Amino acid sequence: MRYRLDVVAADVADVVRFAGGWLFDRAIAGWDVTVLVADHPDERPLRILGAQIVDLEYALATAGHRLPPQTLAVAADLFDCDPRVREGVLQALDQGATEVTLWGQTWPAELDDSVGLVQHRLSAAAQAFKAQAFAAAALPPIPIEPIETFRSRVTASPAVEADLIPAG
Template sequence: MRYRLDVVATDIPEVVRYAGGWLVDRVMAGWDVTVLLSGSGDLRPLEILGVDVADLEGALEMWAERPHPQTVAVSSCLFGSDARVREGVLNALDQGMTEVTLWGEHWPAELDAVGSVEHRLSAAARAFKAQALAAADVADSVSVDGAETFLCGVMACPSVAADLVPAS
């Protein structure tokens, strides 16, 4: 069985900026990573990261039939602006069977079941993220740090994601 990570976002450069290195490391560890997009754009940055891409609207319509991922990662902006995404995140946190990870600059105040975590990027993740940032035309405004920081909901059963550790 392969582990699955579904990433929910509207903006490709945002995915690369906040989670690109983590996604590369998950792909290299054998995870199936799919970015579910509500918008369109140049997919080259995501191709560089090695992730699959699907339409968010189609995924939301078929969510009940879709195999549930071990982890869902969501843009905090999308969490705040799309009631369906917010409801899905809150339900996943309540059930405790899916790890829920959020990234972005605006942390939702209503999420009290989450803690700050970080992922230390491998050298390969930093290199691929830098290339993806360049392809997204944001390399000049964003640097590639050694870690990416997220908010992460705790699962009821032990997490399969040993790559996310509490942020200090």
């Protein structure tokens, strides 16, 4: 069985900008990385990072037919604006079997006690592939930082060694 990371976001650019290096590092480590995204006119940026793409509406409609992933990553702004995403995150946090990770510039206050600040140090390859994904997504070129920062709650008995370390 391969580990699975499901990523939920509104658009491809958001995923590339905030979590592209982490996704690449997980994919290269053998994880199945699936991005559930609402707006995906061009899938190349996510394919560069090693991710598969599934339409968000389809994924939400069929959520009960899939086993839960080992990790669920969600754009915090989508948590705030889509009640189905919010419910899924809260359910995953309550059940405790899934590592739950969020990113974004705004943060849902109701989750402050549930998750802590964590970081992922990108491999050199992740930095290079994230830069290529930036270009493919037509995002303005910026220096790719070696660290991506998230909020996360790791399961009580994680199935895998953590690649997200507490920020501090």
